[in-house]
Amino acid sequence: MSIKDIVIPPSRRKIGPAKSYNHIGKPMKRLEDPPLLTGTGQFIDDVVLPHMAHAAVLRSPLAHARIVKIDTSAAEALEGVVCVLTGEDVAKTNDPQFGSGNGIEQYCIAVGRVRHVGETVAAVVAESRYIAEDALELIEVDYEELPVIATVEQGIAATGDGILHPNHENGNIAFECNYDFGTVEEDFAAADHVIQRELRWGRTSGMPIETSGAVASYNPGRSKFEVYSNSSMYNYFGHGIAASLRVPPSKLNVIPVYAGGSFGSKMFAHKVPTLTATLARAAGRPVKFIEDRIDHMLSSDQHGPERVFDCSVAIKGGKMTSVKIKTVDDYGAYAQFGVGHHGNALSQVTGPYDIGSVRYDLKAVLTNKCQQGAYRGFGAEVSNFMIERLVDAAADELGEDRVEFRRRNLIPKEKFPHIIPTGNLYDSGDYQAVLAKALDKIGYDDFRAEQEAALKEGRYLGIGVATVQERSVFSATEYWMLERDPAFPLSSVPESVGITVDVSGKVVVDLHAPFWGxxxxxxxxxxxxxxxxxxxxDIIFTYADTDHGLPSAGPAGSRYTVMISGAVVGATEKLVTKMKRMAAVMMGTDEEDVDFRDGIFITRSGNRSKTIEEIATAAYNFRLDFPDSDDFSSGLTVQHVYDHPLTTMPADDRSHLGIFYPIMGHMCHVPVVEVDIETGSVKILRYVAVHDCGTVVNPLTLGGHVRGGTAQGIGSALYEKFCYDENGQFTNASFADYTIPSAYEMPPDIQIGHVETPSPYTEFGVKGAGEGGRMGAPPAVVAAVEDALKPLGVRIDEIPIGPSRLREIIRHSTGG
Known part of the structure; x- marks a missing residue:
C-alpha cells in the first residue's frame, strides 16, 4: 500500500466559515478572569477536607539501585505521623501505573529498585506537611548501587545490572523502528545534492507556576475514592487511575479544579492522584499531597524530549525530494506515552515543504533520568527544529537565500488537502501568504543594509526565518501506530458538552474537561x-466530575477549540430542534414554518415569535400544553459527544500511518537578534509571528497563546536544559540553576499577524493554536543567531545555546 491508497473521508461538519460573525472572531475578554482576579477560583491547594492529613515523599538520592531494606519504625513513632508506606506496601494494594507494560512497569512508589534520582521510595502521611517532612529524615534506606545509565550510548550498550527493567525483552531499548515512507532510496540516488547534519535537542519541561497535586479521600463503606486533581484527561483516562488502585472506574470520582498552568505537563498527571488516593486508603482519612518545585523537577514524569539526530535531505533541481532521519531519543527511566512523541513528529515531519518520501529510524532508549511526558509540542516541536535546520543548511550549501529556497519548496495552496509521505493530511493552507506577511511586518528587504551597517560598528545582528507547522487535533492512533502488533489500538478521542436552558431562559454549559490555564x-x-x-x-459554566462526565480528552495537542466547538454545534442543534418544535406548538403553526434567528423563534411570515425565555418557561412548567410525546418532555437539557472530525487507521503493513493529526496550522516566525561575541549573550530586538490557525475565534486569547508559547520557545533555544552528570545526579533542580527566561529576556514586542485558511473539516473552519509559539521560536531564534555570526563561520546544530556554550562555539569557529 501507499499514500495513494488513502481515501480522505468526506467532511462531517455542519457549519462552514462565514464572512462575518456576531461573536466569533471578536477580541472578547476572558470569561475565566473574574474568579482568578478576585482570588475565588479553586486551585488544588485551596481544597481542604475535614480531618485532612498531609503527605510528603522520600526521594532516592541515587540514580540506580536496589532497595535492600527500608526501616520506617522511627518515622512511624514520631508524634503526628499517621502512616508510612513503602513500595512493598503499595504493591499489595495497587497495580502498576497507567501506561506501564511490556515489562516496563512503574508504581507510584518504587518497588524493589529505584531508576532515577528523585524517584519516590516512601511516603509519610502526618497531621501537617511539616511533620511529614521531619519524618522523612527518620527513614533509613539501605541501597545496593547498580550501574548508572547516564547516556543513550550507555543505555544501548548495557548488559546485566545495567538493564533498567530486566523483564523488558529489548533491554534498555524501549522501542525501535525503521520505516520508509515512499521511494527514499530512489530519491536519494537521483539527487543533485545531499545535505547532512547531526543535531541535538536538549531536555526541558513546561515548569507551570503550580505543580501537580491531589486531595483524596476513601469511603470504605462504599469502597469508593474521591480525588480532587489538577490533571486534565480525567474523563478520558480516569479509568487508568482506577485500574492502578484495583477498583472499577465507577468506584473513583475525579473532581476537577483550576490548574495553575500546564503546557502539557498535566495532560494526564496520573502518578500524583494515584499516590494520594493510595495514601488516603491506608490512612483512613483524606490526604493532600502537592509537589514542591524540586519534586516536580526531579520526578514529575514530564520532561520533554532529549534527541540526537543524524539527518539528511536530498535535493534535485533545487527542490527537496526526500529526507532521511535517524534519531536516538533519551526516554528516561520509563515509557508512559509509548511512541506518542514520535507520532507527533511524523504528523508534520516534512514541515510545510513538498517532499515526496521519508525514512524514519527511531531508537528510544531507557536511561536513569526522569521519564518523558508532554510539553507544548510533544515532540513535533523537535521535528520542526530538525527540518528547519536542514532547510537552512541546504540553502547555505547551495549558496542560496534562505527565504528564496523556502519559497520554492513550500507546498502550493492549490495542492490542499495534501497528504504527506507518512499518510497524515494537511487540510488547508496558503504558506506563501504567511511567509510574505511575516517578511513584510519585519521589514526583511531592508534588513541586510541595517546588518551591514551594524557590522561596521562591531555589532553582530542577525535575522532568522522559520516556516513551520502546528499539527492540531490528534487522533489516538498516534500512541501505537508505529508498533507492528499493538496491544491496545485505541482510536477514540472525543470531546463532550452538556447545555441546559434553565427555567429563566439562562444558558448553563457543563464542560467535561478542566480549566487548564x-x-x-x-x-x-x-x-x-x-x-x-x-x-x-450571561452564560453559566460548570465542570463535570467523572461520576457525571462524558468522555472528553480535554485540552491537549492543540485540539480543544476545534473539538469543543464541534461538541457545542452538535448540542445546540439538538437544543434548537426541541425549542423550535415547542415554539411551533406555542404559536399554533407547523415546525417547518419556524425559523430561528438571533435568539428568536419566528414564523416565516414574521407575525409571531417566541423568545428562548418564553419557551423555557413553558418547557419547565406547562407540560400539558404540549402533545403527549417524548419529543416534548419537560426541560431543556441536551448532551453531545463529538468524535474526531477526520481520522483513519494506519495501513496494516505500515506503509503509511493513516490520517492522524490533520488539522494543520502553519506559522512563520522572524526574529532579529544582536549577539555580543565577547559574552555570548543574545538580545532579541524585534520579533514577528504570523500564524494560520484557520478561522480565529478570539484574537486576544490567541495572541496570549502565541506570545506565551514564543517565550517558552525562546527559553528552549537559549536558556533551558535539565542537566544530569555521569552519576545520574540532577545538577540544576531549582530555578537558581535551571534558567527560564524572564520578561527582561523577551523581545520588547512580539508582533502578531494572521492569515486565515479555514479548515474544510471543522466547524467554522477552526484550527488549533495552543502550541504554535513554542513550535516556531526555537529554529527561528537559532537561525537568527547563526545569521548574526555568519562572518565568524559559526554553525549551530544544537539547543540550548546559552552564553557559555555560544562562546565556546565562537571560539572554535574563530580559533580564539
Whole structure:
C-alpha cells in the first residue's frame, strides 16, 4: 500500500466559515478572569477536607539501585505521623501505573529498585506537611548501587545490572523502528545534492507556576475514592487511575479544579492522584499531597524530549525530494506515552515543504533520568527544529537565500488537502501568504543594509526565518501506530458538552474537561452565543466530575477549540430542534414554518415569535400544553459527544500511518537578534509571528497563546536544559540553576499577524493554536543567531545555546 491508497473521508461538519460573525472572531475578554482576579477560583491547594492529613515523599538520592531494606519504625513513632508506606506496601494494594507494560512497569512508589534520582521510595502521611517532612529524615534506606545509565550510548550498550527493567525483552531499548515512507532510496540516488547534519535537542519541561497535586479521600463503606486533581484527561483516562488502585472506574470520582498552568505537563498527571488516593486508603482519612518545585523537577514524569539526530535531505533541481532521519531519543527511566512523541513528529515531519518520501529510524532508549511526558509540542516541536535546520543548511550549501529556497519548496495552496509521505493530511493552507506577511511586518528587504551597517560598528545582528507547522487535533492512533502488533489500538478521542436552558431562559454549559490555564469558557461562550443569540457573559459554566462526565480528552495537542466547538454545534442543534418544535406548538403553526434567528423563534411570515425565555418557561412548567410525546418532555437539557472530525487507521503493513493529526496550522516566525561575541549573550530586538490557525475565534486569547508559547520557545533555544552528570545526579533542580527566561529576556514586542485558511473539516473552519509559539521560536531564534555570526563561520546544530556554550562555539569557529 501507499499514500495513494488513502481515501480522505468526506467532511462531517455542519457549519462552514462565514464572512462575518456576531461573536466569533471578536477580541472578547476572558470569561475565566473574574474568579482568578478576585482570588475565588479553586486551585488544588485551596481544597481542604475535614480531618485532612498531609503527605510528603522520600526521594532516592541515587540514580540506580536496589532497595535492600527500608526501616520506617522511627518515622512511624514520631508524634503526628499517621502512616508510612513503602513500595512493598503499595504493591499489595495497587497495580502498576497507567501506561506501564511490556515489562516496563512503574508504581507510584518504587518497588524493589529505584531508576532515577528523585524517584519516590516512601511516603509519610502526618497531621501537617511539616511533620511529614521531619519524618522523612527518620527513614533509613539501605541501597545496593547498580550501574548508572547516564547516556543513550550507555543505555544501548548495557548488559546485566545495567538493564533498567530486566523483564523488558529489548533491554534498555524501549522501542525501535525503521520505516520508509515512499521511494527514499530512489530519491536519494537521483539527487543533485545531499545535505547532512547531526543535531541535538536538549531536555526541558513546561515548569507551570503550580505543580501537580491531589486531595483524596476513601469511603470504605462504599469502597469508593474521591480525588480532587489538577490533571486534565480525567474523563478520558480516569479509568487508568482506577485500574492502578484495583477498583472499577465507577468506584473513583475525579473532581476537577483550576490548574495553575500546564503546557502539557498535566495532560494526564496520573502518578500524583494515584499516590494520594493510595495514601488516603491506608490512612483512613483524606490526604493532600502537592509537589514542591524540586519534586516536580526531579520526578514529575514530564520532561520533554532529549534527541540526537543524524539527518539528511536530498535535493534535485533545487527542490527537496526526500529526507532521511535517524534519531536516538533519551526516554528516561520509563515509557508512559509509548511512541506518542514520535507520532507527533511524523504528523508534520516534512514541515510545510513538498517532499515526496521519508525514512524514519527511531531508537528510544531507557536511561536513569526522569521519564518523558508532554510539553507544548510533544515532540513535533523537535521535528520542526530538525527540518528547519536542514532547510537552512541546504540553502547555505547551495549558496542560496534562505527565504528564496523556502519559497520554492513550500507546498502550493492549490495542492490542499495534501497528504504527506507518512499518510497524515494537511487540510488547508496558503504558506506563501504567511511567509510574505511575516517578511513584510519585519521589514526583511531592508534588513541586510541595517546588518551591514551594524557590522561596521562591531555589532553582530542577525535575522532568522522559520516556516513551520502546528499539527492540531490528534487522533489516538498516534500512541501505537508505529508498533507492528499493538496491544491496545485505541482510536477514540472525543470531546463532550452538556447545555441546559434553565427555567429563566439562562444558558448553563457543563464542560467535561478542566480549566487548564487555557480559555474554555471564553471559547465556548463565543460559540454558544453565536449559535443561540445570547450574551456570552450571561452564560453559566460548570465542570463535570467523572461520576457525571462524558468522555472528553480535554485540552491537549492543540485540539480543544476545534473539538469543543464541534461538541457545542452538535448540542445546540439538538437544543434548537426541541425549542423550535415547542415554539411551533406555542404559536399554533407547523415546525417547518419556524425559523430561528438571533435568539428568536419566528414564523416565516414574521407575525409571531417566541423568545428562548418564553419557551423555557413553558418547557419547565406547562407540560400539558404540549402533545403527549417524548419529543416534548419537560426541560431543556441536551448532551453531545463529538468524535474526531477526520481520522483513519494506519495501513496494516505500515506503509503509511493513516490520517492522524490533520488539522494543520502553519506559522512563520522572524526574529532579529544582536549577539555580543565577547559574552555570548543574545538580545532579541524585534520579533514577528504570523500564524494560520484557520478561522480565529478570539484574537486576544490567541495572541496570549502565541506570545506565551514564543517565550517558552525562546527559553528552549537559549536558556533551558535539565542537566544530569555521569552519576545520574540532577545538577540544576531549582530555578537558581535551571534558567527560564524572564520578561527582561523577551523581545520588547512580539508582533502578531494572521492569515486565515479555514479548515474544510471543522466547524467554522477552526484550527488549533495552543502550541504554535513554542513550535516556531526555537529554529527561528537559532537561525537568527547563526545569521548574526555568519562572518565568524559559526554553525549551530544544537539547543540550548546559552552564553557559555555560544562562546565556546565562537571560539572554535574563530580559533580564539
Amino acid at each position: 487555557n480559555s474554555p469558557e471564553t471559547v465556548v461562550g463565543q460559540v454558544v452565543a453565536e449559535l443561540l443569540g445570547v450574551d456570552p457573559t
